[in-house]
Amino acid sequence: MRQTNDQAVTQRLSAVTQAIRQAAAKHSRKMNSVNLIAVSKTFTATDIAPVLAAGQLQFGENRVQEALSKWPDLKTRQAEIKLHLIGPLQTNKVRDAVRLFDVIHTIDRLKLARAIAGEIASQARNLELFVQVNTGEEPQKTGVPPQELEGVLRDISPLGLNVVGLMCIPPMDKDPSPHFALLKTLASDNGLTRLSMGMSHDYETAIGYSATDIRVGRAIFGPRAIKT
Numbered sequence: 156m157r158q159t160n161d162q163a164v165t166q167r168l169s170a171v172t173q174a175i176r177q178a179a180a181k182h183s184r185k186m187n188s189v190n191l192i193a194v195s196k197t198f199t200a201t202d203i204a205p206v207l208a209a210g211q212l213q214f215g216e217n218r219v220q221e222a223l224s225k226w227p228d229l230k231t232r233q234a235e236i237k238l239h240l241i242g243p244l245q246t247n248k249v250r251d252a253v254r255l256f257d258v259i260h261t262i263d264r265l266k267l268a269r270a271i272a273g274e275i276a277s278q279a280r281n282l283e284l285f286v287q288v289n290t291g292e293e294p295q296k297t298g299v300p301p302q303e304l305e306g307v308l309r310d311i312s313p314l315g316l317n318v319v320g321l322m323c324i325p326p327m328d329k330d331p332s333p334h335f336a337l338l339k340t341l342a343s344d345n346g347l348t349r350l351s352m353g354m355s356h357d358y359e360t361a362i363g364y365s366a367t368d369i370r371v372g373r374a375i376f377g378p379r380a381i382k383t
């Protein structure tokens with residue numbers, strides 16, 4: 156059973172890689188300008204093994220606690236692994252997050268940025284950071300409202316964080332294109348180069364809007380048994 160499942164995962168990963176290659180070519184982009192983050196939330200170290208074995212080194216998790224249960228071991232064995240936090244972060248989890256993750260995609264307020272800056276300094280870590288934008292202005296969603304982005308970026312700039320780009324999660328069941336376009340404009344207006352956008356159902360579209368970091372879970376690992 157396990158063997159069959161490993162093969163299915165490996166095949167899905169290569170189908171995704173192929174689709175990225177085609178989408179990049181279609182938009183005259185280089186394949187290596189698109190960073191594939193394999194989103195392994197809800198999946199175990201055993202599920203992750205074939206993806207690692209296929210050479211995938213960038214992974215995303217949305218919960219610090221869950222990531223702590225599987226990644227320290229894997230990272231010790233393979234130092235090149237780059238781990239991305241793509242879910243909301245509470246300030247009381249910042250210490251663990253800064254220790255374990257290499258990239259945090261979800262800065263959305265000054266208080267959180269301050270806590271991250273403090274931990275980066277005291278742990279002498281070097282993280283890449285994204286500011287999350289609530290492009291759909293959905294009240295239940297985290298992220299900075301688009302009209303507040305400039306102010307938030309200005310407020311956090313004295314902290315000296317390595318802010319590389321912007322991240323968004325477009326509203327469910329809506330055309331993501333205007334959200335990708337908005338994020339692209341906001342990044343360029345603020346001198347930021349990386350765009351974390353695009354998931355299993357829309358990463359090819361995101362590549363057309365210059366996504367640099369796509370976050371793909373189900374298209375690689377298969378359906379999730381647990382709702383996140």
Ligand SMILES: *Cc1c(COP(=O)(O)O)cnc(C)c1O
Binds near residue numbers: 217353
């Ligand atoms: C789960 C998740 C993804 C991946 O979603 P899939 O539909 O499995 O590709 C991407 N981004 C975030 C923020 C997520 O929480």
